[in-house]
Amino acid sequence: MNRVRFRQGWRMLLFVLFLMGAFLAGAAIRSGGSRPGQLLQAPERMSVPTEPLSVADDTMSLHPYATISAVAERVGPTVVGIATRQRAYDWFYGAVEQGGVGSGVIFDPAGYILTNDHVVAGAGSIVVTLADGRQLAAEVVGTDPGMDLAVVRIRAKDLTPAIFGDSDRLRVGELAVAIGNPLGLEFQRSVTAGIISALGRTIQTDDGKILENLIQTDAPINPGNSGGPLVNAKGEVVGINSAKAQAAEGMGFSIPISQVRPIVEEILAYGRVRRPWLGIYAAEINREISAYFNLSQKEGVIALDVYNGSPAGTAGVKPGDVITHIGSTRIGTLREFTSAVSRLKVGVKTKLSLKRDSRSLTLTIVPTTQSDG
Template sequence: MPTISRTIAAAVVGFAVGAGAVGGGFYTYDHLNPSAAGQTAPNIHQYATVASAPATLPLGPDTISNVVQRVSPAVVKIVATVPQQVNINSSPFFNPFFGSLFGGNLLPQTQIQTDIGTGFFFNPAGYILTNDHVIQGASKIQVYVKGYSQPFTATVVGTDYQTDLAVIKINAPKPMPSLVLGNSNTTPVGAWVIAIGNPYDLNDTVTVGVISAKGRPLTIGSRNYTNLLQTSAAINPGNSGGPLLNLAGQVVGINTAVSTQGQGIGFAIPTSTVDQILPQLMKYGHVSRPWLGVFITTDNASMKSQYNLPTASGVVIAYVEPNSPAAQAGLSAGEVITAVNGQTVSSANQLQTMVERQSVGSQITLTVNDQGHIFTKTVTLAQEPNGPITMPSPSP
């Protein structure tokens, strides 16, 4: 049904089932299926020190400086070497400002880009928490630790594109100072926080502000964050991956992004997300999430008459990711999913939740309506890809 497929794809905002995506971006899960990996989920207490309650400290003129002095040895500078493919014109008459006067071929060449970020030890054995985007695509990761003249070469333990978290490790010559993970859920709006990092390669920069808001959504490229802490503590390029601390020196967030449209608007991943993601990165190297591989509409009822759909119940498939479980099962754009394992589906969120409750490798039975022809498909859910998944623009 090419006509329906094209018009639906052009009209809808995709909801990628199993990819945790809303609007073609990514959703930071507030809950992960404990059996998603087919085993008992690892616990954060196995890998990091977690505060049982915020410590009470007397406030005074030296409070912030005392916290900084105490936690700074655990904060590190990360330098990632990222090779990038670029096309260079082979013509000797090529001018980079005006192009080639006499043609010439474009030859792929590798250029080296150096990215600077921040991280911190959360485990004395040399384990460091940072952002996935700090080390993404890196061929070499160097970590600068206070008290050592030469950087350490780090290896990647685990990454999660969706939540933008990563764990790397150095071969520590001795137990490293490590930070305590605090509770972002109990950190109120208006609470004082401290950010430490390396903005613009200005090492060990300290900024102070408050938690301005919680649960903020933010889209950066192909990432869609939905549960960020907003802070007035200055955050700039190079701060990414560094700790956002309360006045007890406990980490309540991972500094991640800054708004380029205003001042004093920074964002951090809350430790409530870290608590769920970090154990899986440590144990499996990735987060196990079941994946169906379809983008679906969020409002089928209003589209029924507009696009002559067969039913107002269920959700419409707008796009099927190639080589996904849905594609292997023969699902197509324009078809309507009306039930999962016999349970009626009435919304995109409901279908997403049904998939999340399954485990990787499990089978589900979908009831599908294709222009009035009702049939079932058995789909084996796969591991969600650890990278961007987007719906392509529809062809004219």
């Protein structure tokens, strides 16, 4: 009898110890501290950005909300609100003044701001609102309506520029953060987050423009966000928000920063964009083209014709040549050809690799603008 009671008492003691251990473990999980399992730990306040955020640790993979918070704090001071006024004609009221709002991002401490062309197009006056509340008049430095990009400038000191990243290294599924002024300046520097949904998208805007090679994201982009930055987990600008699908939710589009860079350089240097031109009438190889030119290749990009006196003609390109590389960029589709040409610099030599009668050739070509050709 005593032995039975002893066994029951021992089991009771083990049960009590088990409950105490579980309670203490639960308290330890709920308490503070920087353990890997704590996903929502807020970051400390950051100073003015001088370099990208480090994601060498587990910040991006295990602390998604902390990453978004850090990115917003880093990039927020570089984002501006843009308000425009312009005169328009109304059949009933005659000349009236209309207003518009958008976003922009400071990319140079001298006061240069990147935005969309449709934000400032036709504006009679432009006022930029900074993160610290200052409101300053801005002037247009140059625009590229075809790419829906514009550069404006303000005269101010103590400006925080954004850091440009490399959109060519983006991967579908990685973090995307959009910052801008949806629905007007009363909601300025709103932060939305999502992922990179797709790359290389082509859309037609409401005014008929065809925009190619865009970044698609599900980070909400609303009216007023236009011209604001799309940012990666390092706090680097990888795109300029430009449009959203009206018939669907969660489909916004940004212009890749790799396409923006050469346009900005052209605008700053010349006040306009000089389009590089080679003088090649190119097409993707199909069955008929392959048969006509007696090609061994069944796919790729071919020079159907070459303009007389053009850079391609001067370099020695001939109809029937299959274009395999522009510089170090492999060419397999017409879109890749167009994209590679758009990144060339006017007046700067580049290599053009071809296939002609099963022989490989490399020519040196100097792009011009079409008016120069």
